Amino acid sequence: MGYSKSNVNHHGISFLSTAFVQLVISISLLVPLHVAASVPVGVGLTRLADFSGSQPFVNIMKQSRPWIYKRRENGRWVNVKESPSLSEFGYPTMLGDNEFVMTRFFSNLDGHYRSGKYRFTYKGEAKFRWDGDAKVIKTKPGEVWLEIAAPKQGFGLSISHVKVGAPLSDMDLRHETELDSKEVFTQPFIEGLSPFEIIRFMDWQRTNNSSVSTWNQRTPKQYYTQALPKGVALEYQIDLANQLDVSGWFVIPHLADDDYVEKFAKLLNAEYRSSKPLFIEYTNEGWNSFFKQSKHLCGIGASKKLSKNPKQACARAYSERAVEVLNLVKKHLKPEIKLVRVISGMAVSPTRTKNILEWKDAFKHVDAFAIAPYFGGTNHWKPVTKREEQSLKKSMNQVTAQYPLPHVLKNTASFIRNIEKELKAQKAITDQYKLKLITYEAGQHLVAYGGGKSVEATNKTFHAANRHPQMYDIYQDYLSVWEKVVGNEIVMYNYVEKSNRFGSWGLGEYDGHLCDYPKYRAVADYIDPIAGVCSGQQAKSPK
Template structure:
């Protein structure tokens, strides 16, 4: 903590935050800023946000955040010194202290989770087969001669997606995991354990060393490399003992997976303190082909890369980390699909959490099939609409129908548990009118769509035009002169100014006029090459480097401070964790081991308490993962969803509530539960014993005895059955 002029500041550095003392001042913190290598909470407004020179980075001197709005054909450098939009005070609420378990008590930001693929650096699941590439089959000299779709259609895969028999002429099945992982992601290196059930010959290729085959298993070591992947091959299948249930886990976390845990602890550590998680990419929302409930992703699917992550898993993640889930249902999903999905969420989500419910994603964006589908539906229903806005009117009508199904599912609980969202294009003023009013739908006797929603969603992107074809020659010139960082920062500020001064206030007024809360469904840098520009290696290298500099972190600080000043609701960054490429630098973290000023800006802003709603802070608390040692000990959980994993020795495990998973490991292990034996029901999921008392569920693996503290009863467990 220190004084900066007349401003009292609290400093974040290296992921930590010192306590804040006001020294006789009663002001709330008013902004966040990156100054001299640290994130700062500012109690009185700085004269201007400044970006100092940072040795070791691409470097600028001090730069006032200023700039002209971008023109229709690109950007113009600014010529004035200090805009009024950065001189005004930005009022936000007091920063939240951390709970004893490290949880941010009242977080303020959401984050979009990344696409589930074999090349994703998010690595959300303990079992890497959950994000494996769908199986293909090769022929001699033809890699992938049989696509996954063809294999499934012609009956060569099980309903879950596991190889069952080889097509004639095929040399084998293959899948890929841990593809093109950056060398800097050091924590994912190690020894891995691959296991499967059924009769098959399993082979490994690619980034594997020290291969040690066993019966139904292979151990190997892996080190990340952007130039390769782990390739898993399968041949010699036997219909009498079908191949199935392959898992791949880092060996030191095998007990965690056996105990029933789903999520990678390193992933959880990065995302668990956000207020909300938007699942658009996890649900494969864009261009989705799902229609009926039977088309949905299943927990038993061999991989969740193809159809998306099941609702059961998304709800489980929200419950475990204490975050509001934001779902984006497929555009073709029928009413039964919506009703079943919403009912599952109602029944299984922590009742203290809220649901953001949205139909599809960006049904104004003709880059996506859902917009073409909406246009076709509108033409079939109404013919050619005057003004050509039939597609967005239909989007409003269908979105309202889906929102009404959510409302019906939640019934009287909807007011406290449900937030129905409709989104528009931020830069297309006026598009919201046919979306929210849908006069062609109203003419059919329907209510205006706006009446079915609670929130109106826009974006918070800046820098889109910087990567345009018109800008490419100028960018290359700046790179040659060594001034690209300063110039691009200037352009990004100009775009950010237009967003803050023009688009956001416009949409905030629309929201207020319709009695809706303004939220941001995505936001952050949009600096990426357009068309042929993305193929320019020099520009791509600059963009992917610049996106993680202190200059970018400072821009994020301004973005998030100005959003708080707007008085709107949730801001949801896009996205959390993904590797930068010529297609964009969307991830605030490039991999799970990354650290950079842009991510630090999100963390700092997230720690400033949300001011738009009053919630019990306990709903945002996380569960814990507690790993034992090789000696007997006592492991005690929390009231949240926990994993208690003992190792060797005779251990005592004490869960305190939630959906806990307990693994005793070798030895004589005891679990202590409240109440009497008669209070609990016993079942099995095939792998573990499951005990339930009301809403409290405890999953037991490798546990020999359960003691019930209210009665002295004991239960002897001999297996999961």
């Protein structure tokens, strides 16, 4: 899978001469060993979806797309917004002649999932139809066997005619190599996360724009899929932190009421068994006007008249509720769990940092201030406008050449120098208040927003830059700058995600052979260059 240290070739070592061995020993005494990094490195998990490059669950149903409900109306099938009759855990309890539900698996992954046989088991009675890459090879009540000869587009499942009195439940879809597995998470997923000391669950929780406000709105662990707008069940997140024995970093939704916060703390008391500290944060990027949480907090700031300055009012509203939430967690969390209370801000805005920390002495109620010191952001890459593009009258190749790959790589490397100034300015403030400066996200930010051929071409170049072996050196340099200037926890964004028009956020793009990806390998080698998961492997440019 690209993780084993056995990939390093030791063949023939017994034939080395004594003189050569003595020479190696002499050199090793003169040259200091590059030991494992002293900076704790974490990673954010990617949103769980049927199109995710990462496949965490042994039971693939847990990653299936939420039901698409179709009904026959006026002689044709149409999508229906309301839900069909479903059980507590999302299984269809009744479907008649003129309705069905459908879901999908491994969508838009360009064939990056396992071939072979898959077994689908269930309880209840219904009709099943499989499409796409899946071929049915055997079936009996309660069990269907599929074969995926050549993974390409993924496959789908349609369900109809659920028998009254025999509702569906306990659906399980798994690969033939995991039929008897008692594990919840796949081995490639666990191995890929093994270098990291912190797992941030923000995207698994679907924190941004969350509608969750009460405890009973959260996703149950028993629900047929976890790829829901409400996020993965908190119990699964805790299970993963426990299994890896890492710090879990959990984010409280911006609408969460006090009862939600208290019950979350009690759930952690009951189930969090990792020996590592627990990180708790209130919402994600409360300053970012792109998200609903920012609009919500700014509305509170305005209604309470926290400041005549709208931005300052937003920052104060965030600071106030964050302290309330963090104090509630601390109050209800048992003392055996080491709690790190996190409040966050903008890497480029020391003024906002002061506004957040100084409001009602918020700094006295937190342990760490988190930022996202990205490099190569949109302020550096400004694609032409649609009007300018129309006047260019260039071929696609010429448009692409506006940002040739060598130019992108060279300038991306130079952007890291700008990060030092940001870090020093932020650290001066956090040092003043005796708080740790950490990151909630970190890494490159090569993405062009908007439409048109120039934006599409620019993003293709950015994707190529992220896959280029030189990105290994850029990331190593970036991590070294962080270690030199700050030296505290750094959480990379993010684990595995396919490059797309919204960016190239993943350290890798697909589970398995992650060391082929220069960003993942750079981080893994930084964590442990001698005995790490990627030690001894050469740089590659993934396709």
